[in-house]
Amino acid sequence: MRTLRLALAQTNSTVGDLDGNAAAVVEWTARAKRAGAHMVAFGEMMLTGYPVEDLVFRESFVRASRQRVERLASELAEAGLGGIVVVVGYLDADGPARMDADADPGVGPRDALAVLHSGRVVTRYFKHHLPNYGVFDEDRYFVSGDTLEVVRVGGVDVAVTVCEDIWQPGGPFAVARQAGVGLVVNINASPFERDKDDTRLSLVKRRAAEANATVAYVNVIGGQDELVFDGDTMIVKADGELVLRGPRFTEELLLADLTFDDAGDVPEVTDAAMAVRHTEISGGSLPLRRNLITPVKTEPLSDLAEVWGALTLGLRDYVDKNGFASVLFGLSGGIDSAVVAALAVDALGPDRVHAVSNPSQYSSQHSRDDAADLAQRTGLHYLVEPIQTIVDAYLSQLSLSGVAVENLQARVRGVIWMALSNQHGHLVLAAGNKSEYAVGYSTLYGDAVGGYAPIKDVPKTLVFELAKWRNAEAKRRGEVAPIPDNIITKPPSAELRPDQVDTDSLPPYEVLDAILAGYVDGDAGRDDLVAAGHDPAIVDRILRLVDIAEYKRRQSAPGTKVTGKSFGRDRRLPITNRFREGDSRA
Numbered sequence: 001m002r003t004l005r006l007a008l009a010q011t012n013s014t015v016g017d018l019d020g021n022a023a024a025v026v027e028w029t030a031r032a033k034r035a036g037a038h039m040v041a042f043g044e045m046m047l048t049g050y051p052v053e054d055l056v057f058r059e060s061f062v063r064a065s066r067q068r069v070e071r072l073a074s075e076l077a078e079a080g081l082g083g084i085v086v087v088v089g090y091l092d093a094d095g096p097a098r099m100d101a102d103a104d105p106g107v108g109p110r111d112a113l114a115v116l117h118s119g120r121v122v123t124r125y126f127k128h129h130l131p132n133y134g135v136f137d138e139d140r141y142f143v144s145g146d147t148l149e150v151v152r153v154g155g156v157d158v159a160v161t162v163c164e165d166i167w168q169p170g171g172p173f174a175v176a177r178q179a180g181v182g183l184v185v186n187i188n189a190s191p192f193e194r195d196k197d198d199t200r201l202s203l204v205k206r207r208a209a210e211a212n213a214t215v216a217y218v219n220v221i222g223g224q225d226e227l228v229f230d231g232d233t234m235i236v237k238a239d240g241e242l243v244l245r246g247p248r249f250t251e252e253l254l255l256a257d258l259t260f261d262d263a264g265d266v267p268e269v270t271d272a273a274m275a276v277r278h279t280e281i282s283g284g285s286l287p288l289r290r291n292l293i294t295p296v297k298t299e300p301l302s303d304l305a306e307v308w309g310a311l312t313l314g315l316r317d318y319v320d321k322n323g324f325a326s327v328l329f330g331l332s333g334g335i336d337s338a339v340v341a342a343l344a345v346d347a348l349g350p351d352r353v354h355a356v357s358n359p360s361q362y363s364s365q366h367s368r369d370d371a372a373d374l375a376q377r378t379g380l381h382y383l384v385e386p387i388q389t390i391v392d393a394y395l396s397q398l399s400l401s402g403v404a405v406e407n408l409q410a411r412v413r414g415v416i417w418m419a420l421s422n423q424h425g426h427l428v429l430a431a432g433n434k435s436e437y438a439v440g441y442s443t444l445y446g447d448a449v450g451g452y453a454p455i456k457d458v459p460k461t462l463v464f465e466l467a468k469w470r471n472a473e474a475k476r477r478g479e480v481a482p483i484p485d486n487i488i489t490k491p492p493s494a495e496l497r498p499d500q501v502d503t504d505s506l507p508p509y510e511v512l513d514a515i516l517a518g519y520v521d522g523d524a525g526r527d528d529l530v531a532a533g534h535d536p537a538i539v540d541r542i543l544r545l546v547d548i549a550e551y552k553r554r555q556s557a558p559g560t561k562v563t564g565k566s567f568g569r570d571r572r573l574p575i576t577n578r579f580r581e582g583d584s585r586a
C-alpha cells in the first residue's frame, strides 16, 4: 500500500495578475510542504485568473502565461519546494487562436494545467471538455485536449483533469478507469449558483464511480466581475465515501492522507476516447510524516447563508480588485438599499461604506428615520443631501410633468452620488434588484447609475428573505440587527410622487417573481406561463415590460450572479427585437 499526503489549495487569484498569482502558488506550496504534503493542487487558471475572456486572443498574454509557469517552476525550486509535486492551472497555446482564418483546427489556445517538480514543468494537460453554455464561452477561446495525462507520484498513478471534464460522462474519467489510476485530480474555476453544492457532490460521486478511483476536486474562491467562485473543494472515494469537504467562500489549505494499492506496470490502453500519456515523477514510496491528518468535513451552508456569502465575497472582491477604498450609495429607507448597506458593511467594514440620504418633498418621515436608524445600527458613514432645491431649479427652467418629474428626482440623486464619487473616489453601488432590472423599474442615469450592482441577480422576494435572515443571524450571534424591522414590514415605494407604492405599477412581488422565474430564468413562453396557472393579463403585461427593458439592462452595471440565469452573459437577447410572446399563436 502507498500513502499520498495530498494538499488542495482553495485560493483566490486575480485575472491578469500573473506575478501576484505565482507568488500565491509559492506561498501556499510552502504551507503544503510544512504540512508534509507530497502533492498540492491549485485551481483552474490559477496563474492567470479565470475567466480571462478575450485576453486569450492576445499573443502577448498567452506568451506571458507560458513564460510565467516555467519561471514559477524554478521559483518553487529556489524556495526549496522542488520536491513537492505542484498541479497548477494556466493558459497555454500550441498554435494561433481559431479566429485566425489559417489556423489549424487541431491547435490553438488551451485551458491548461502544468505539473511542476524539481524546478521544471514535468508535463502539461489540456482541458478536454469545453463548456459553452450559460456564462461559459470556451468554444470561442480554446481547442480541446485529446490526451489524458497520468503522473506516477510515490508509486501512485494520478490522472489530472480540468473543471468541465468532471461535468460530462464518457471523457477523461472513463479513460482514467481504463488506465487503472488510483486518483483523479480535477482543478476547477466553478462559479457559484444557488444549490450548486448539492449538484457538485453527486457529480463528484458519479465520476469517482466512473473512474473507479478517488477523486480530488479543488475549486478556487473569489469574485471576478459578475462571477463568484465558492470553493467547496472535496475528496470522494470510488465507493462514494466523502473524505474531505472544504469551506465555502474562504481560502483554505485542505489535507488528506490517501491510501492506494501499488500502481505496478503501466497498463496498455487501446481504443479509448483519449490517448493516455504517462510520466513518472517518483516510483518508490514517499516518506510520510507520522502526525495524523484528520480531513476537514465542513457542514453545508443554509440556502440563504450561501447566497449572502456569495454576495459579500462578490462585492468585496470587485471593490478590492479594482482598487477602491470605499463605496457610496443612496440610502432611502427602503428594503433594497438597506440590504445593499448590510452587505457592504459585512463585505468591507463600516468605515469603507458611505450612504447618502437624499430626501425630496415626497420622502416620508418614516423613510428618513429608517435610513438614519440603519446608519446608526451598522456604523456606516451617513450623509443627508436634500434634493428639492436642485429639482426645483430644473423645474423652474424646464416644463416637466408626470414620469419626467419622477425621473428627475432619481437623476438628481444620481448626479449627487457621482459627484461625491468623483470627489472622494468612492465606487457607486446601484441598489436595484433582479425583479426591477427585469421589468425596467428604475430610472436610467438615475437610481440605475453605479459601477457595481450587488443585488442585481437577487429577485425582490429573495431580498426580503435575505433581510430577515441577516437580522436573525445577528440575533443568533448576540449582535444588533442591521436592518430596522420597519424597513422589512412596510410596503415598498419609490416615493417619487405622493402616496406611491410599487403595487401601483406592478403586481405583488410574489406574483411578479414567479412569472419572471418562468420567463427569464426558465425561458418559458407566454402559453407555458398561462398553462402553469398565471393570470393571462398579468403575464402579457409583465412579458411586455421585460421585453422592452432590454436596452436598460444592456447599459446596467455588472452585479454578482447567484441564480441559474443572471442578466448579462447568461441571458443574451437582442435590444432591437419585434418578436412578442403570443405573436406567433395560431
Ligand SMILES: Nc1ncnc2c1ncn2[C@@H]1O[C@H](COP(=O)(O)OP(=O)(O)OC[C@H]2O[C@@H]([n+]3cccc(C(=O)O)c3)[C@H](O)[C@@H]2O)[C@@H](O)[C@H]1O
Pocket (backbone or CB within 6 Å): 403, 406, 407, 410, 436, 440, 441, 442, 443, 444, 445, 446, 447, 493, 494, 496, 505, 551, 575
Ligand atoms: N429601445 C430603447 N433604446 C434606447 N433608449 C431607449 C429605448 N427606449 C426608451 N429609451 C430611453 O429611455 C427613456 C426611458 O427610460 P427612463 O428615463 O429610465 O424612464 P422610464 O422607464 O419611462 O421610467 C422609469 C420607471 O421606473 C420607475 N422607478 C424609477 C425610479 C426608482 C424606481 C424604484 O422603485 O426602484 C422605479 C418609475 O416609477 C418609472 O415607472 C426614454 O425617454 C428614452 O430616452
Ligand SMILES: Nc1ncnc2c1ncn2[C@@H]1O[C@H](COP(=O)(O)OP(=O)(O)OP(=O)(O)O)[C@@H](O)[C@H]1O
Pocket (backbone or CB within 6 Å): 329, 330, 331, 332, 333, 334, 335, 336, 337, 338, 356, 357, 358, 359, 360, 363, 413, 431, 432, 447, 491, 492, 493, 494, 495, 502
Ligand atoms: N430619499 C432617497 N435618498 C437616497 N437614495 C434614495 C432615495 N430614494 C431613492 N433612493 C435610491 O434610489 C434607489 C431606488 O429607489 P427605490 O425607492 O425604488 O428603492 P428602495 O427604497 O431601496 O427600495 P423599495 O422602494 O423597493 O423598498 C434606492 O435603492 C436608493 O439607492
Ligand SMILES: NC(=O)CC[C@H](N)C(=O)O
Pocket (backbone or CB within 6 Å): 044, 131, 136, 162, 163, 164, 165, 167, 188, 189, 190, 191
Ligand atoms: N470552468 C469550467 O469549466 C466550469 C464549468 C462547470 N460546468 C462548472 O460550472 O463548474
